[in-house]
Every structure is written in structure tokens, then in C-alpha cells.
Amino acid sequence: RTPPAPAPHHPPNPRRYTHPHRTRTGAAGIAETEPRTGAAGITTTEPAQPTAGTAGTAHTDPERLTDVQDVNDDDLLARAKAWLAEDPDAxxxxxLARLIDAEDLAELTARFSGTLQFGTAGLRGELGAGPMRMNRSVVIRAAAGLAAYLKKQGHPDGLVVVGYDARHKSEDFARDTAAVMTGAGLRAAVLPRPLPTPVLAFAIRHLGxxxxxxxxxxxxPPRDNGYKxxxxxxxxxxxxxxADIAAEIDAVRTLHDVPRPGTGWQTLADDVLDAYLTRTDAVLAPDSPRTARTVYTAMHGVGKDTLLAAFARAGFPPPALVTEQADPDPDFPTVAFPNPEEPGAMDLAxxxxxxxxxxxVIANDPDADRLAVAVPDAADPAGWRMLRGDEVGALLxxxxVTRGARGTFAESIVSSSLLGRIAAKAGLPHEETLTGFxxxxxxxxxxYGYEEALGYCVDPKGVRDKDGITAALLITELASTLKEAGRTLPDLLDDIAVEHGLHATxxxxxxxxxxxxIAAAMHRLREQPPTTLAGLPVTRAEDLTRGTDILPPTDGLRYTLDGARVIVRPSGTEPKLKCYLEVVVPVAGHADLPAARTKATTLLTSLKRDLSAAAGI
Known part of the structure; x- marks a missing residue:
């Protein structure tokens, strides 16, 4: 067998990403956004329907980073044949054999002109053969690199816990990882079946x-898989x-160099899941009401059984299930994209x-680390309104705070500043971080920590990551408490707005x-920073590449205005310039809320218009 020639390492290209929302292409190849009415009557934007990209791919994902190299046809075929010779997956x-026989150079180029790059969240990409796809060969190399890194960090026989969802090939990738860890002299333990990501995050700490x-x-989408x-x-x-793990992955020359015994690792029993469920129940107040009734969708993912068990243990009424989406299905047949934020994804719910x-209504994404919440709204054609992540973040x-929580409240810089006001009023420390849990x-x-993209960490001593199961319990406890008083989640949002000002994002x-x-727009904003936006003077302009007193350097700009804030940054995960807008409108009382919402909508619209002009986009 001929081992594959190791590809020379080059710095990764800019991260390419086309999010599976709706997009339309405007002038100069710029994709625009379509407005829709969001929470509290605020107009929001959604990216438009994906258009096909390279090799028929409608999108790439945040962790789908590729190190692309120029390669001639002979080298391309040689790489493909070498890869085929040691591919362990039938x-x-x-x-791959079909592509080689057909000499499909376009498709082979899409798979062999580089490598899928390992980033801060691991790997993510489309399933398929070759080093630029997710497959067993790529996973074995990644596991070998991680094992080598752990041993160099002083853990020659440490325990590595492996979890997996119900996507195509997930169980195979999990068992390959366990085999590689075992072959490297580490101890491996695999969760007993497809389970939510927060169960894995809990198990790491629980098992040491x-x-x-x-x-x-x-x-x-269903064609993808990942490795976190x-x-x-x-x-x-x-x-x-x-970067250290990526270097160890690059050092793996052939799969023949990676021992993979067929046995020797542990398959965990349900006691780890039971410990997680016990922990989730402990997050609730012992004497809190448990009366709120819910509809739940697992979005064809792995959340259902764990969430139902958590709700039963806590004593909540069993959620009414969206049966069409209740059980794991790697093809996600009822949705275009299995994301609660996507237009149409919540229609069945x-x-x-x-x-x-x-x-x-509550929903998890397929690996159940995120939580979406919707409330009744007679003004919405569907009769229900999805709460924004910032709204759920403020409610939690x-x-x-009402329950007497102590400790630091944290959020990413692109999330609402409302959390800081809530923490300050309660006398609690508050921190902002760069984007990402x-x-x-x-x-x-x-x-407590949250991010506007539906991620909530409500029990960091148990799960030091976002957890859509425990967050669902906590928001349902809050809804129950309000229900007992004849109130609702929107009522509490109104109270928060009156106390702290209406924060619209x-x-x-x-x-x-x-x-x-994107580079030109950032350069223009740096060289000619706006002095006014939406008729408001810019009181402070910060170039975040210099860092701040509390944040390390990052490529971004922050503008502070009287009652508004704008953050502009190139996406680190997609070919997109992202601008996060927030306006804060003082509210004297509940009667002033409709006017405040109208003012916020007008300001946000003006901010988008003026910012687009200032950036030349």
C-alpha cells in the first residue's frame, strides 16, 4: 500500500461559510438580508435561501476550514489513490473508487486540493471521501493528534470521554476515537448511545x-458531521x-502508524446520564411551582428522551411532543435546516x-445544547412569537437574581448590554467576553453566561458550556412561577424594560x-469612522484590534452612541461582515412601552442605513 503524501502546511484560507438561512445576491456580489418582524415588534433581518456553491454545496459551516493548495491533475489522482489504499470505510x-474511475477531476479537486482544518471547536464538514471531507480517515488522524497532544500535556493514561449524536457516521467516528485513544495508551469511555452534547460536557467533569x-x-444540514x-x-x-493539536494531526503520516485495537475501551452505563439528570433537577428551587404546560420539539435530534426524563424527574407536566420531529433522524426530513432559528423550522411546533x-413552546437544536422559546402572541399570524436569544438571556x-444567585454573570460582546444592567442592579459582577462559549x-x-445565538449556561459547575436541557427546565420553572401569579414571560419582559430601559437588538x-x-469596508470605517449614526453622535469609537482593558485583541470596531451601540466585525466563520446593533430607550412606565418599541424600530432601521453607507456596503 502506498501511503498518502503529506500535504504541505499552509496557513488556512479565510474561513468560508454560507449560513443556511435565506440570502439573495445584490449588486457587486453582495448578499443582502430580508427584513422580518421579530420580538417586541422589532424589525430583524434574516439571511435569504442558500444558493449552490462549490460542487453543489449550498453552504459550508463555521468549523469547515480548509487549507487549500494548488495541485496538478497527476498529483490529484496520486493523492486520491493513496487515500483509497488505506481508507477503512467501505x-x-x-x-472514491467511482470518482477515480471516472477521472472526475472537479470533484477530486474539491476533496484533495487541501485538508479540513482543525480549529477551536474541532472539525466540521460535509461527509464524504478525502481530506477535505468528514470521514473515518480524517477522524482517526484527528483522534491521533489529540492523543499525542494529551500525552505531551502530561496525561499519558488519562481518561477521554466520547459522546456522539445520531447523524450519519457519528457512532463510527466515536468508536474510532475510542480505539485510537486506547491504542495510544489512554483510557477511553464512550457514552452508551446518542445523547445531548451537554451530557458529554457534564461527563468530562463528573468522571475527572x-x-x-x-x-x-x-x-x-444532514450531509454534515463534526468533531468537537x-x-x-x-x-x-x-x-x-x-494550533498545538492541529500540529500533532499534521504529524500523522499514515493510518498504519495509528494503533486501533478492536477492544479495550469502556462503554458507559446509564449512571452518568442519571447523574446528569440529578444535577439538572438540583438547578430548580425545591419549592417552585411546576405547572407550566409546554410543547416540545427535538428537531429530529437527540434531545427528546433526556428532556422528557428531566421534566419527569422535576415534576413538570409531560411536554406535548411534535411527533414528526421527536425521534432522531439523520436526514431531518421535515425541515430544510434543523435549526429552530430557521424560517419554517418551528411551523410544526x-x-x-x-x-x-x-x-x-420549547425547542432544542439536534444536539440539544441550544434552546429556543416561543410565547403566545395574538398579533403574530402563527399565534406564537419566537423570543430572541437576548430576551431569553434576560429572563433567565x-x-x-430573584432566586438569590451569586457569582459572575457573563455574555459575549455581541449580546445585549441588558445583562450588565441586571447584574449591576443585583450587585453582581459582570463580564463581557469574545464571541463563543x-x-x-x-x-x-x-x-451564568449566555450568548444571543440561543446558548445558555445556567449551571457552570455542572456543565461548563451551553446546555439546552437545563435551560429548558429553568425557563419552564420561571413560566410556572409567573403562571401562579397570573403572569407570563412577556409580562416579565415588560417589567424588565421598565426597570432597565427597552433594549432592542x-x-x-x-x-x-x-x-x-470586507477588508475594504473595515479599512474605510477605520480611516473614516462615522461621527454620527441614526442622527446620534458617536461618543466613543474603539478599534478592538488594540484590545481593551478587559478583552484581548480581536478584529472589530465598537461605536458607542447616546442610547445605542454598534459592533462591526468580519465573521471568523463565513464570508460576511457582521454588524450587531443595540438601542436602549428609557421607559417611564408600562404605558410608554408601545411608543418605546416604535422608537427602537425606527432607530435600528436608521442605524442599519447609516452604517451601510459609512462602510460602503
């Missing part, structure tokens, strides 16, 4: 493991660990809610085909 061997791996692509890595504190890796008249924070999880004395996202347009 499915991808057959797939030195690392964990979750095989999941979260809410990506945690270290011993139960949080995702941050630099420089990602809302239909079930119209039948059963619950107090709230207010609930924890890998940063939020590392806040000292963290008590929105995004302006500009997708480009030419990455130089």
Missing part, C-alpha cells in the same frame, strides 16, 4: 476526564491548544401549540463573494 472507499470528544454537527473537542475543565478548547394551548438572568466558560467564578449581515470587500 462506503467512502466505494465513493482529561478531555472529551463530541461527534456532532449541531444544527447543520473539550479539555478537562469541560469547556471547549481555545488558542493555543487548537406552532401547529401543535394551536392544538394544545400550552404556556410556552432575572429569574436567577469557549470564552464565556472561562470567566472566573461564573454563575438587531443584526446587519452582509455576505460577499469577494472577501476583499
Amino acid at each position: 462506503d467512502t472507499r466505494a465513493e 476526564a482529561v478531555a472529551g470528544v463530541e461527534v456532532t454537527a449541531s444544527h447543520n 473537542v473539550y479539555l478537562g475543565d469541560g469547556s471547549q478548547i481555545v488558542p493555543p491548544a487548537d 406552532f401547529a401543535k401549540a394551536r392544538e394544545t394551548d400550552p404556556d410556552l 438572568a432575572a429569574h436567577l 469557549k470564552w464565556i466558560a472561562r470567566v472566573e467564578n461564573l454563575r 438587531d443584526q446587519l449581515s452582509v455576505r460577499v463573494e469577494d472577501l476583499s470587500l
Whole structure:
């Protein structure tokens, strides 16, 4: 057998990503966004329907980073044949053999002109043969690199816990990982079946493991899979660990160099899941009401059984299930994309809610680390309104404060500043971090953390990551408490707005085909920073590449205005310029809320218009 020639390492290209929302392409190859009415009557934007990209791919994902190299046809075929010779998977061997026999150079180029790059959240990509796809060969190399890294970190026989979701090939990738760890002299333990990602994050700390791996692509389309890595504190890796692991992966020359025994690792029993469920129940107040009725969708993922068990243990009424989406299905047949934020993804849940008249609708993404919440709204055509992540973040924070929580409240810089006001009023420390739970999880004395993208860490001593199961319990406890008083979640949001001001958030996202347009826009904003936006003077302009007193350097700009805030940054995961907007409108009383919402909508619209002009986009 001829081993594959190791590809020379080059710095990864800009991360290419086309999010599976709706997009339309405007002038100069710039993708625009379509407005829709969001929470509290605020106009928001959604990216438009994906268009096909390279090799028929409609999107790539945040962790789908590729190190692309120029390669001639002879080298391409040689690489493909060498890869085929040691591919352990019959499915991808057959797939690759067909491409080689057909001399399909376009498809082979898409798979062999580089490598899928390991980043801070591991790997994510489309399933298929070759080093630029997710497959057993890529996973074995990744596991070998992680094992080598752990041994160099002083853990020659440490425990590595492996979890997996119900996507295509997930169980195979999990068992390959366990085999590689065992062959490297580490101890491996695999969760007993497909389970939510937060169960894996919990198991790492509960079992005293030195690392964990979750095989999941979260809410990506069905053709994808991923490989998420945690270290011993139960949080995702941050630099420089990602680069160190990537270097060890690059050092793996052939799969023949990687021992993979057929046995020797442990398959965990249900006692780990039972310990997780016990921990989730302990998050609730012992004497709190448990009366709120819910509709639940697992979005074809792995959340259902764990969430139902958690609700039963806590004493909540059993959620009414969206049966069409209740059980794991790697093809996600009822949705275009298995993400609760996607237009249409919640339609079946809302239909079930119209039948059963619950107090709230809850949804997990397929690996159940995120939580979506919807509330009744007669003004919405569906009869239900999805709460924004910032709204749920504020509700959970207010609930924890009411229950006497102590410790630091944290959020990413692109989330609403409302959390800081809630924490300050309660006399609690508050911190902002860079985007991503890998940063939020590392806040000292963290008590609660959230990110606007539906991620909530409500029990950091148990799960030091976002946890859609425990967050669902906590929001249902809050809804029950309010229900007993004849109130609702929107009522509490109104109270929060009166106490702290109406905080309305929105995004302006500009997708480009030419990455130089993003660099040009950032350069223009740095060289000619706006002095006014939406008629408001810019009181402070910060270039975040210089860092701040509390944040390490990052490529971004922050503008502070009287009653508004704007953050502009190139996406680290997609060819897009992202602008996060927030306006704060003082509210004297509940009667002033409608006018405040109208003012907020007007300001957000003006901010988007003026910011687009200032950036030249």
C-alpha cells in the first residue's frame, strides 16, 4: 500500500461559510438580508435561501476550514489513490473508487486540493471521501493528534470521554476515537448511545476526564458531521491548544502508524446520564411551582428522551411532543435546516401549540445544547412569537437574581448590554467576553453566561458550556412561577424594560463573494469612522484590534452612541461582515412601552442605513 503524501502546511484560507438561512445576491456580489418582524415588534433581518456553491454545496459551516493548495491533475489522482489504499470505510472507499474511475477531476479537486482544518471547536464538514471531507480517515488522524497532544500535556493514561449524536457516521467516528485513544495508551469511555452534547460536557467533569470528544454537527444540514473537542475543565478548547493539536494531526503520516485495537475501551452505563439528570433537577428551587404546560420539539435530534426524563424527574407536566420531529433522524426530513432559528423550522411546533394551548413552546437544536422559546402572541399570524436569544438571556438572568444567585454573570460582546444592567442592579459582577462559549466558560467564578445565538449556561459547575436541557427546565420553572401569579414571560419582559430601559437588538449581515470587500469596508470605517449614526453622535469609537482593558485583541470596531451601540466585525466563520446593533430607550412606565418599541424600530432601521453607507456596503 502506498501511503498518502503529506500535504504541505499552509496557513488556512479565510474561513468560508454560507449560513443556511435565506440570502439573495445584490449588486457587486453582495448578499443582502430580508427584513422580518421579530420580538417586541422589532424589525430583524434574516439571511435569504442558500444558493449552490462549490460542487453543489449550498453552504459550508463555521468549523469547515480548509487549507487549500494548488495541485496538478497527476498529483490529484496520486493523492486520491493513496487515500483509497488505506481508507477503512467501505462506503467512502466505494465513493472514491467511482470518482477515480471516472477521472472526475472537479470533484477530486474539491476533496484533495487541501485538508479540513482543525480549529477551536474541532472539525466540521460535509461527509464524504478525502481530506477535505468528514470521514473515518480524517477522524482517526484527528483522534491521533489529540492523543499525542494529551500525552505531551502530561496525561499519558488519562481518561477521554466520547459522546456522539445520531447523524450519519457519528457512532463510527466515536468508536474510532475510542480505539485510537486506547491504542495510544489512554483510557477511553464512550457514552452508551446518542445523547445531548451537554451530557458529554457534564461527563468530562463528573468522571475527572482529561478531555472529551463530541461527534456532532449541531444544527447543520444532514450531509454534515463534526468533531468537537473539550479539555478537562469541560469547556471547549481555545488558542493555543487548537494550533498545538492541529500540529500533532499534521504529524500523522499514515493510518498504519495509528494503533486501533478492536477492544479495550469502556462503554458507559446509564449512571452518568442519571447523574446528569440529578444535577439538572438540583438547578430548580425545591419549592417552585411546576405547572407550566409546554410543547416540545427535538428537531429530529437527540434531545427528546433526556428532556422528557428531566421534566419527569422535576415534576413538570409531560411536554406535548411534535411527533414528526421527536425521534432522531439523520436526514431531518421535515425541515430544510434543523435549526429552530430557521424560517419554517418551528411551523410544526406552532401547529401543535394551536392544538394544545400550552404556556410556552420549547425547542432544542439536534444536539440539544441550544434552546429556543416561543410565547403566545395574538398579533403574530402563527399565534406564537419566537423570543430572541437576548430576551431569553434576560429572563433567565432575572429569574436567577430573584432566586438569590451569586457569582459572575457573563455574555459575549455581541449580546445585549441588558445583562450588565441586571447584574449591576443585583450587585453582581459582570463580564463581557469574545464571541463563543469557549470564552464565556472561562470567566472566573461564573454563575451564568449566555450568548444571543440561543446558548445558555445556567449551571457552570455542572456543565461548563451551553446546555439546552437545563435551560429548558429553568425557563419552564420561571413560566410556572409567573403562571401562579397570573403572569407570563412577556409580562416579565415588560417589567424588565421598565426597570432597565427597552433594549432592542438587531443584526446587519452582509455576505460577499469577494472577501476583499470586507477588508475594504473595515479599512474605510477605520480611516473614516462615522461621527454620527441614526442622527446620534458617536461618543466613543474603539478599534478592538488594540484590545481593551478587559478583552484581548480581536478584529472589530465598537461605536458607542447616546442610547445605542454598534459592533462591526468580519465573521471568523463565513464570508460576511457582521454588524450587531443595540438601542436602549428609557421607559417611564408600562404605558410608554408601545411608543418605546416604535422608537427602537425606527432607530435600528436608521442605524442599519447609516452604517451601510459609512462602510460602503
